[in-house]
Amino acid sequence: MDILRFITAGSVDDGKSTLIGRLLYDSKSILIDQMAAIEKQSKNKENGEIDLAILTDGLRAEREQGITIDVAYKYFSTDKRKFIIADAPGHIQYTRNMVTGSSNADLSVILIDARKGVIEQTRRHSIITSLLGIKHVVVAINKMDLVEFSEARYNEIVKDYKSIQKQLGLADVIFIPISALSGDNIVDRSGNMNWYKGESLLHILENVKLNSDVNLFDVRFPVQYVIRPQTEELHDYRGYAGKLSSGIIRKGDKVIVEPAGIRTAIKAIEIGGKEVEEAFAPQSIVVHLDDDVDVSRGDMIVKEDSKPKITQDLEVILCWMDTKPMEVGSKYMIQHNTKQVRCVVKEIDYKLNVNTLEKETGIQSAQLNDVCKVLLKTASPLAIDSYKALRNNGGAILIDETSYVTVGACIIN
Amino acid sequence: MRQMSKYYLNYLDQLESEAIHIMREVAGQFERPALLFSGGKDSITLVRLAEKAFRPGKFPFPLVHIDTGHNFPEALAYRDNLVKELDEKLIVRYVGDTIQRQKLTEPKGKFASRNALQTYTLLETIEEFKFDACIGGARRDEEKARAKERIFSVRDEFGQWDPKRQRPELWNTYNGKIHKGENVRAFPISNWTELDVWNYIKKENISLPSIYFAHERECVVTADNQLVAVSDFIQIDKADTVVKKQVRYRTVGDMTCTAAVESSASNIDDVIKEIIVSKISERGETRIDDQVSEAAMEDRKKGGYF
Ligand SMILES: Nc1nc2c(ncn2[C@@H]2O[C@H](COP(=O)(O)OP(=O)(O)O)[C@@H](O)[C@H]2O)c(=O)[nH]1
Numbered sequence: 135m136d137i138l139r140f141i142t143a144g145s146v147d148d149g150k151s152t153l154i155g156r157l158l159y160d161s162k163s164i165l166i167d168q169m170a171a172i173e174k175q176s177k178n179k180e181n182g183e184i185d186l187a188i189l190t191d192g193l194r195a196e197r198e199q200g201i202t203i204d205v206a207y208k209y210f211s212t213d214k215r216k217f218i219i220a221d222a223p224g225h226i227q228y229t230r231n232m233v234t235g236s237s238n239a240d241l242s243v244i245l246i247d248a249r250k251g252v253i254e255q256t257r258r259h260s261i262i263t264s265l266l267g268i269k270h271v272v273v274a275i276n277k278m279d280l281v282e283f284s285e286a287r288y289n290e291i292v293k294d295y296k297s298i299q300k301q302l303g304l305a306d307v308i309f310i311p312i313s314a315l316s317g318d319n320i321v322d323r324s325g326n327m328n329w330y331k332g333e334s335l336l337h338i339l340e341n342v343k344l345n346s347d348v349n350l351f352d353v354r355f356p357v358q359y360v361i362r363p364q365t366e367e368l369h370d371y372r373g374y375a376g377k378l379s380s381g382i383i384r385k386g387d388k389v390i391v392e393p394a395g396i397r398t399a400i401k402a403i404e405i406g407g408k409e410v411e412e413a414f415a416p417q418s419i420v421v422h423l424d425d426d427v428d429v430s431r432g433d434m435i436v437k438e439d440s441k442p443k444i445t446q447d448l449e450v451i452l453c454w455m456d457t458k459p460m461e462v463g464s465k466y467m468i469q470h471n472t473k474q475v476r477c478v479v480k481e482i483d484y485k486l487n488v489n490t491l492e493k494e495t496g497i498q499s500a501q502l503n504d505v506c507k508v509l510l511k512t513a514s515p516l517a518i519d520s521y522k523a524l525r526n527n528g529g530a531i532l533i534d535e536t537s538y539v540t541v542g543a544c545i546i547n
Numbered sequence: 548m549r550q551m552s553k554y555y556l557n558y559l560d561q562l563e564s565e566a567i568h569i570m571r572e573v574a575g576q577f578e579r580p581a582l583l584f585s586g587g588k589d590s591i592t593l594v595r596l597a598e599k600a601f602r603p604g605k606f607p608f609p610l611v612h613i614d615t616g617h618n619f620p621e622a623l624a625y626r627d628n629l630v631k632e633l634d635e636k637l638i639v640r641y642v643g644d645t646i647q648r649q650k651l652t653e654p655k656g657k658f659a660s661r662n663a664l665q666t667y668t669l670l671e672t673i674e675e676f677k678f679d680a681c682i683g684g685a686r687r688d689e690e691k692a693r694a695k696e697r698i699f700s701v702r703d704e705f706g707q708w709d710p711k712r713q714r715p716e717l718w719n720t721y722n723g724k725i726h727k728g729e730n731v732r733a734f735p736i737s738n739w740t741e742l743d744v745w746n747y748i749k750k751e752n753i754s755l756p757s758i759y760f761a762h763e764r765e766c767v768v769t770a771d772n773q774l775v776a777v778s779d780f781i782q783i784d785k786a787d788t789v790v791k792k793q794v795r796y797r798t799v800g801d802m803t804c805t806a807a808v809e810s811s812a813s814n815i816d817d818v819i820k821e822i823i824v825s826k827i828s829e830r831g832e833t834r835i836d837d838q839v840s841e842a843a844m845e846d847r848k849k850g851g852y853f
Contacts, residue, residue, distance in 0.1 A: 137558045204713065206694040207687045209740050216558045218738055230715055237717040345555050358571040361604040368603055375600065377568040377719075382554060406599040414554040418567035418600070431575045455715050469720055472575060529718045538724035540714040 135213075138339060141220040141235045141268070143259035144245030149276045153245065153314035154208060154221055157336065160321045161210045205235040214340040224255055229262065229488060229503040230455040233543055236266035237529065240344055243272045243335075248281045248311070252294040258488045264302040265451060265505070265545060267525045270342050271299075271307045274335060278327065279313040285329040301491070310335055348415055352519070353381030353389070354442065354527045355435040356471035361420060373404065373420035374429055379471065379526040381437070383421070384412040391427060392434045392517035393444045399424040415526075432473035434517045442517040442527060448477075448510040449547040451486070454500040456534065456541035461499045466541065468512060470530040476513040477532075483507040510544070521545045559747055566593075566735035567600040568719060569698055570682065573733045574600075574607040576723035577680040580733075583669075584610040584637070586622035587799040588755055589684030589736065592744055594629065595753055596735060608682070609636040611672060613665045616643045617801040619776075625756040640672045662801055670706045673730055680723065680731040688740045698737050704728040741797075742822055749815045761795045761813045773806040797822075 144150040208219040222228070222235030236242065242263040246256055263271060273295055281287045288311045299307050310319055311330055318324035321336045333341075361373040383389070387400045402422040403413050413419045421435065429435075436442060448468075454460050460479060468477045484493040486505045493507075500506045521528030532542035556564065570593075573580050582597060584590045597606050612626065630637040645668040646653060654663070673681065687694045697713055699721040714722055723731055736744065748755065766774035768788045777789060794807035795818070812818040 135558045136555070137561050204695050204710065206691075207738070208694060209688045209738070211740070211742075216740075216743070234715045234717055238719075348554075350554055358568070359575045359607075361601060363604045371603060373604075375571050377564060377571075407602045416556065416561065416564055418564040418571070467724070469722060471720065472572075526718070529720065531715075531717055531720050531722060533722055533724055538722070538726065540716070540722045543715070543717050 135211075135215060136344060137216045137218060138241060138342065138344060139218045139220065139239050140241040140243055140339065141222055141232070141239040142243045142245065143222065143224050143232060143263070144247075144276075145224045145253065145255040148224070148245040148247045149314045150221070150224070150245055153243075153274070153276065153312075153320075154219055156314050156317055156320050157217075157219075158208065158210050160317060161212055161336070205231050212336070212340055217339065224259060226255075226258065226488075227503060229258075229505070230453060230543075232259070232262050233266060233453045233455075236262055236268055237543070239266070239268050240347060241270040241272065241339070241342055242268045243274055246273065246275050246291060246295070248275050248277045248287055248291065251291050252298065254489045256295070257298055257490070260298050260302055260304065261488050261491060264304055265453075267521055267545075269306060269347055271304050272335070272338055273307060273309045275309065275311045276314050278311045278318060279316055283311070283318075283324075283326045285327070288330075308332070308338055310338065349380040349524060349526070350382050350414055351380070352440040352524055353383055353387075353435070353437040354379045354519070354524065355381075355383065355419075355421065356473070357429060357431055357433045357435065358472050359431060360429070372426075373422055374435070375418075375420050376472070377418045378413055378415045380415045380524060381440075382412060382414040383435075383437070387437060389423075389435050389437055390441065391423075391429050392436055392442060393515040394428075394433070395444070396427050396429075398427055434471070434473075436517065442519050442524075444515050444517055446512045446515050448512065448516070448518065448530075448544070449483075450508055450510060450530070450544040451547065452500065452506050452508045452532070453543045453545075454502060454504045454506065454541070455543065456539060457502050458534075458541070459499045459501050460542065465535060467533040467535055468510065468516075468530050468544070469533060470516050470518065471527065473516060474533075475516065476535075477510045480509040480511050483509065507547075508544075518546050520547055559743065559750060562736070562739055562743060563596065563599070563747070565719070565738065566596045569721070569733060569735040570597055570600040572699075572721045572723070573680050573682055573731075576721070577731070579676065579678050580608040580680040580682065581611045581638075581673075581676065581678045582606070582608050582682045583684070584612050584626070585684070585799070586612070586618065586626045586756065587684070588744060588748060588759065589686065591629070591753060591755060592736060592747060593682060593684050594633070595747075595751055598633075606633075606635050609638050611678075611681070612637065612639045613668050613672065614639050614641050615662065615665060615801050616641060617778075619756070619758055619796075619799060621756045621758045622799050625754075638672070638676070640668050640675075642668045644668070645671055666706065673706070678730065679725065680733055682733045682735065684736055685732075685734045686739050686741070686744075687737050696734070696737070698734055699723055700732045700734065701725060702730045702732060706730065708732075742819070745815070745819050745822060749819065756799060758796045758799060760818065761793050761810045763791060764794050764807065765789055765791050766794065766807060769806075774809070775806055 142150050206221045210217050220235035222232045244259050275288055275291050292309050310332055311327055312319045318326055319334050321334055323334055355378050356376050357374045358376040361375055363371050383400055385400055385403055389400055390397055401424045403410050404420040462479050462482055465478045467474055482497045484495045484507050485497045488505050519527040528546040530544040531540050534541045642664050685693055697716045702708055765777040792809055793811050795810040796807055812821050
């Protein structure tokens with residue numbers, strides 16, 4: 135059994151909440167008392183029907199406004215997998231929430247209303263999916279019951295979407311016609327659409343291959359914390375604790391501590407207090423080095439055969455997340471894995487229109503939810519990779535130096 | 548890719564690794580963290596994760612118990628024994644003391660609970676020790692408001708959580724920067740469900756307070772048909788039905804506000820079996836205070852609750 139993290143993207147009223155409610159309901163993850171609470175709330179609505187969407191609408195402010203404004207996480211499991219759903223709002227003013235929800239996702243479910251077909255939002259959700267490097271996409275064409283379960287309509291939408299897929303270079307896209315409200319093709323294949331030869335949505339989610347998504351070739355080990363008991367019997371114990379973000383390391387491996395470039399070797403590896411011969415991503419481990427070198431939080435241990443780029447100049451796609459605009463010349467803290475340094479915005483290359491992929495140049499500032507290509511200069515070197523090549527070492531956040539709020543997400547080029 | 552399959556983490560190992568990573572981020576980013584320890588299975592799980600994260604070193608934080616004075620004696624005995632075995636520091640602060648010191652009003656009534664007053668003692672304790680981060684065992688599957696909470700959740704000087712001003716949290720990058728007086732609550736097992744916790748306890752062979760397993764107990768039957776243990780902390784009237792039943796607890800909180808479930812599960816396998824078939828969620832079954840209002844948890848969190 136493993137874990138699939140997925141995000142659901144759709145515009146308002148496409149049926150996202152209903153779909154999630156349906157998945158939870160049909161996989162028996164809704165329990166009696168939660169059901170009772172839903173029924174009680176549904177009664178407050180006019181039609182009196184049970185509204186599965188209520189399950190996923192958390193906070194009262196959101197209930198009052200009747201919209202989802204933040205990312206909510208939902209959990210269910212089957213015999214095959216544990217599922218973590220990031221439920222993020224789809225409207226343009228919530229691009230930052232979608233980016234946040236996408237950052238940890240293995241798969242993106244993009245909802246399309248069968249009556250409306252591919253719309254501007256569909257394109258935006260796909261662009262964000264592609265920017266955030268989500269490998270697997272399921273395009274769920276919902277509300278098929280409202281178009282008489284028409285195969286022709288379905289094919290038309292698939293054809294439209296394929297042009298987006300091609301433009302964005304999305305490799306793994308699966309199409310499926312569903313009705314979230316009545317449960318068609320959600321858990322079981324629907325008798326209403328015998329022309330559809332694929333699997334049910336749950337079956338797809340249960341069987342998407344994930345193990346090949348973990349990079350086991352390029353060793354990246356960001357040091358989080360140094361364990362030094364300094365007791366009598368453990369006087370010389372010095373263990374570097376962290377989570378291997380990619381690759382496999384073995385006892386005896388020659389390694390480099392970046393960004394200083396110090397060469398040494400792995401003396402021992404521990405997992406949960408036990409010595410092991412090797413460790414692989416994403417295990418949390420403790421590493422001991424051969425030489426008495428100066429290593430601290432923020433350093434990164436790598437191997438000779440695949441070195442990250444050591445640089446103070448970063449070219450990034452930046453998603454701006456703060457109400458206070460970002461301007462050329464502004465200074466921030468950048469946090470890349472465990473390392474935090476200061477940086478300055480050198481240049482805004484262009485702003486990306488997330489609906490059309492057009493690039494607008496001559497931009498001097500970025501507003502909330504803008505996505506821009508930006509050049510950053512850091513106060514000291516970072517050991518980075520491009521997000522495309524190595525997702526776990528290619529993302530960073532910007533932190534406001536006075537408010538300490540997370541204001542930007544950087545996808546390193 | 549077939550031969551790669553030995554380099555693959557099972558879901559519990561993935562959750563464990565993620566939790567250890569979060570704990571180490573707390574240790575790496577904060578000066579004076581603490582681990583909030585209630586004696587319940589979630590905080591017991593946190594302790595095991597802390598051992599995995601920091602041994603053979605000492606924990607970079609003390610365990611802190613905010614004691615309502617209404618605990619199950621079995622939970623307290625377990626706590627003291629655990630701390631001795633771990634050889635770690637335990638700080639206990641009492642809600643009763645806060646009530647006296649701050650002249651708070653004790654809740655009255657039949658199952659009067661000091662649960663809500665824990666917030667005051669927690670804030671006092673944070674102030675006393677200048678804690679800048681508190682690790683807690685909350686899970687997002689427990690409750691709707693929690694489903695939106697960050698793993699690093701910033702609280703203001705009054706311990707308040709503002710759901711509208713949450714920081715975006717991306718990848719596994721946690722922003723622990725705070726101003727003086729602010730405080731972070733860190734939740735390493737955010738992504739675990741109740742069943743995940745039980746499966747982990749089983750896999751790790753973690754011992755639990757005995758009340759998690761079936762035992763005979765005298766209970767009062769409430770109007771909602773819940774079973775509340777007979778103790779000095781609740782008020783028993785003539786009209787009450789007191790029954791003797793085989794019960795166990797799914798969560799361990801105050802004796803006044805934690806209900807027992809009828810069960811004959813005397814070992815962990817049987818408990819897990821019962822949970823899998825159980826049709827009532829953990830909170831609904833065992834917390835008497837949550838059903839008061841749909842937004843009960845949200846209100847308390849905004850007020851600085853764990
Ligand atoms: N007929 C039909 N209605 C649906 C379907 N899925 C969702 N709806 C309805 O569409 C409306 C919006 O759904 P909701 O899940 O709240 O959309 P969200 O805004 O994307 O979360 C609700 O009235 C749903 O009952 C479907 O498959 N068929």
